[in-house]
Amino acid sequence: MSYSDGTRVVHAGLPAKPVVGEPFLPGPVFAAPFHLDPATGPGENDYARTQHPTRRALEAAIGELEGAPTLAFASGQAAITALLLAVLRPGDTVALPADGYFTVRAFAEGTLRELGVSTLLVPTAGPWPDFSGVRLALLETPANPGLDVCDIRAVAALAHEAGALVAVDNTTATPLGQNPLALGADVVVASGTKALTGHSDVLLGYVASGDDALLGKVETWRKQTGAVPGAFDCWLAHRSMATLDLRLARQTANAAAVSAMLAARTDVSGVRWPGLETDPSYPIAAAQMRRIPGVVSFDLGSAERVARFLTAASLVFAATSFGGVHTSADRRAQWGDATPPGFVRLSCGIEDPADLVADLAAALDL
Numbered sequence: 237m238s239y240s241d242g243t244r245v246v247h248a249g250l251p252a253k254p255v256v257g258e259p260f261l262p263g264p265v266f267a268a269p270f271h272l273d274p275a276t277g278p279g280e281n282d283y284a285r286t287q288h289p290t291r292r293a294l295e296a297a298i299g300e301l302e303g304a305p306t307l308a309f310a311s312g313q314a315a316i317t318a319l320l321l322a323v324l325r326p327g328d329t330v331a332l333p334a335d336g337y338f339t340v341r342a343f344a345e346g347t348l349r350e351l352g353v354s355t356l357l358v359p360t361a362g363p364w365p366d367f368s369g370v371r372l373a374l375l376e377t378p379a380n381p382g383l384d385v386c387d388i389r390a391v392a393a394l395a396h397e398a399g400a401l402v403a404v405d406n407t408t409a410t411p412l413g414q415n416p417l418a419l420g421a422d423v424v425v426a427s428g429t430k431a432l433t434g435h436s437d438v439l440l441g442y443v444a445s446g447d448d449a450l451l452g453k454v455e456t457w458r459k460q461t462g463a464v465p466g467a468f469d470c471w472l473a474h475r476s477m478a479t480l481d482l483r484l485a486r487q488t489a490n491a492a493a494v495s496a497m498l499a500a501r502t503d504v505s506g507v508r509w510p511g512l513e514t515d516p517s518y519p520i521a522a523a524q525m526r527r528i529p530g531v532v533s534f535d536l537g538s539a540e541r542v543a544r545f546l547t548a549a550s551l552v553f554a555a556t557s558f559g560g561v562h563t564s565a566d567r568r569a570q571w572g573d574a575t576p577p578g579f580v581r582l583s584c585g586i587e588d589p590a591d592l593v594a595d596l597a598a599a600l601d602l
């Protein structure tokens with residue numbers, strides 16, 4: 237029996253059968269070392285950096301949704317850098333999104349360059365380069381913060397033809413929004429800090445892949461470098477995932493209402509939401525994604541107007557990150573992201589759509 241999203245997230249990673257007297261979701265296990273068999277030594281749980289039951293349950297849950305074995309990391313950056321460093325060697329070239337998460341580019345321009353790895357920056361909306369000589373192509377779709385979308389199947393085919401591995405950063409979409417592995421990617425990386433867990437209270441990352449050799453390399457990397465999430469964070473994340481379908485549904489509805497309101501205004505420019513039929517990303521997003529995330533971007537012209545808007549809005553928290561239950565907005569240029577000074581990434585929360593639209597419109601009128 238194949239269940240729908242709402243059912244899958246409620247049951248993802250739970251014990252196969254109810255155990256009388258036990259909670260539905262087993263609580264966090266606080267242990268670094270575990271008792272070993274005095275004679276045979278290492279077992280299923282031996283030391284938390286290698287094996288941990290709460291982390292395994294979370295990995296099973298994410299793995300069910302992404303469709304492949306999954307390794308959890310202490311943050312999205314820990315997961316992404318683990319993949320890059322486990323795969324790339326001196327002399328290699330990595331293709332990265334020119335318009336994707338800026339810390340990944342900073343890592344490539346710093347640490348990877350110092351290790352002798354070259355970077356090819358590629359705009360998410362294309363045009364796509366010749367991938368000859370590229371070891372790994374990392375795609376990010378929808379790209380954060382510009383929200384361009386790329387055709388994973390088409391780009392993966394091009395990159396595979398040239399012998400490159402294909403990774404997709406699935407942070408913004410979440411595995412309920414799209415399944416990159418089913419679209420031809422070799423590996424998924426993501427931050428679970430955003431919509432996947434959605435309560436703005438945990439840092440998390442993961443790598444998922446059906447390529448056992450590749451995932452084995454990443455697991456060895458994790459074991460030896462140690463960027464594992466703690467038991468409580470794993471449990472909190474797992475608990476939060478049960479509401480993913482509900483949260484995303486409301487975030488999408490809010491983004492649809494907010495982007496329509498913004499697009500109709502003459503004092504707001506560059507409104508982007510891949511679910512708007514007029515958006516350049518719409519055709520590919522509609523074909524490739526199962527749902528459109530709650531992130532909208534637009535330009536208010538100046539840092540000063542963004543500050544006025546954020547001060548006036550009661551339902552919008554000024555904050556970086558996105559995907560949480562509270563609507564938040566970030567002026568990306570304040571972090572050094574290469575965006576115009578008035579560019580805003582707005583992350584729709586799960587508030588009532590009419591309340592949210594009214595609050596945003598009133599704040600823009602001021």
Ligand SMILES: *Cc1c(COP(=O)(O)O)cnc(C)c1O
Binds near residue numbers: 407408430440
């Ligand atoms: C936030 C983010 C990351 C990094 O995740 P952290 O959990 O903050 O380390 C990576 N990729 C994308 C697309 C992100 O939005």
